[in-house]
Amino acid sequence: MAEPSRPIGAPASSGGLADEAAALLFVVVFCVIEIVGMVSSIFIDVFAFHGLFPIPGGRPTPTQAQSVLDFFQSGGVLLVVVGIATVFVSLGLLTMAFSGLPKVDRRAFRIPSMLMLELIGSSFLFFGLAMIVATFPQLASQTAGQTSYPPALSHNLMVTLTEDIAILTIGSLMGLVGLVGGPILGFWRIGTRYGEPVMKVGSIFTVIPLLQFIAPILVLVGALEARGRLIRQQSTK
Numbered sequence: 001m002a003e004p005s006r007p008i009g010a011p012a013s014s015g016g017l018a019d020e021a022a023a024l025l026f027v028v029v030f031c032v033i034e035i036v037g038m039v040s041s042i043f044i045d046v047f048a049f050h051g052l053f054p055i056p057g058g059r060p061t062p063t064q065a066q067s068v069l070d071f072f073q074s075g076g077v078l079l080v081v082v083g084i085a086t087v088f089v090s091l092g093l094l095t096m097a098f099s100g101l102p103k104v105d106r107r108a109f110r111i112p113s114m115l116m117l118e119l120i121g122s123s124f125l126f127f128g129l130a131m132i133v134a135t136f137p138q139l140a141s142q143t144a145g146q147t148s149y150p151p152a153l154s155h156n157l158m159v160t161l162t163e164d165i166a167i168l169t170i171g172s173l174m175g176l177v178g179l180v181g182g183p184i185l186g187f188w189r190i191g192t193r194y195g196e197p198v199m200k201v202g203s204i205f206t207v208i209p210l211l212q213f214i215a216p217i218l219v220l221v222g223a224l225e226a227r228g229r230l231i232r233q234q235s236t237k
Contacts, residue, residue, distance in 0.1 A: 017234040023100030024227040027190065030093040031220035037086035038213060084126045091119050098186055114185075118178025124171030131164040179206065187219050194229070196222035 095115055138157050153161075184203045191199035199222025205215035 017230050019100050021227050021230045021234065023097045024190075024223050024230065026093045026097035026100070027187075027223040028220060028227065030090050030097070031216045031223065033086050033090050033093070034216040035220070037090075038216065040086075084122075087122045087126070088119070091115055091122075094183055094186065101190070114178045114181030115183075116178070118175050118182050121171045121174030121176070121178055124167055125175055126171075128164050128167035128171055131167065132161070135160055135164070176207070190226070191222055194222075194226035196226050198222045199226075 098115075135157065139153075139161075184206050187203035187206075188200050191197060191203065198218050202215045202218030202222065205211040205218060
């Protein structure tokens with residue numbers, strides 16, 4: 001792997017190495033939190049949503065509908081809240097990481113304003129998700145036992161679901177733009193600076209369906225490699 005490049009005229013001081021190592025530590029913690037949040041979201045999706053709508057064109061039985069309600073009443077909401085918290089904590093960690101790196105290379109790193117856009121988009125996204133979760137009792141009661149598909153829903157429930165989906169869509173679009181201009185661009189620049197192509201690949205995988213599940217693992221590997229070299233380099237000074 002290539003050694004980290006340095007800004008023109010900036011000495012490779014131990015202080016600078018410490019700043020870089022600290023910033024990369026934030027990236028490492030970010031990746032770990034992302035992996036935990038990803039596993040939690042998969043669990044919620046598989047157990048809850050696939051329990052309510054088990055197969056395309058299928059319909060939930062009263063037993064399946066009740067199992068979904070029991071899931072959310074017994075701790076599913078807590079998992080959703082944890083998922084929301086991971087986003088805010090993760091963006092906070094990235095802000096600290098991207099705040100530390102400009103100390104050693106101001107031209108390549110600065111706090112991406114897109115992180116704020118991703119934060120706002122995530123807020124819309126999770127608000128819409130929470131509103132949809134709140135309709136689960138009505139949705140389950142109106143769809144359970146129906147013999148037709150799609151099931152017949154009341155006008156008020158259809159309007160509510162339409163509004164919630166619109167909020168989800170707006171949040172998703174804002175989050176996507178913020179994701180590209182924030183974490184993805186930031187990880188690409190970190191991978192370029194420290195000669196870590198695996199991190200650059202991970203940054204691209206972040207927006208590719210299915211491959212996005214291994215993106216934080218690749219970024220984690222690259223950050224650990226870069227930070228390890230910095231610590232070894234710092235110990236020799």
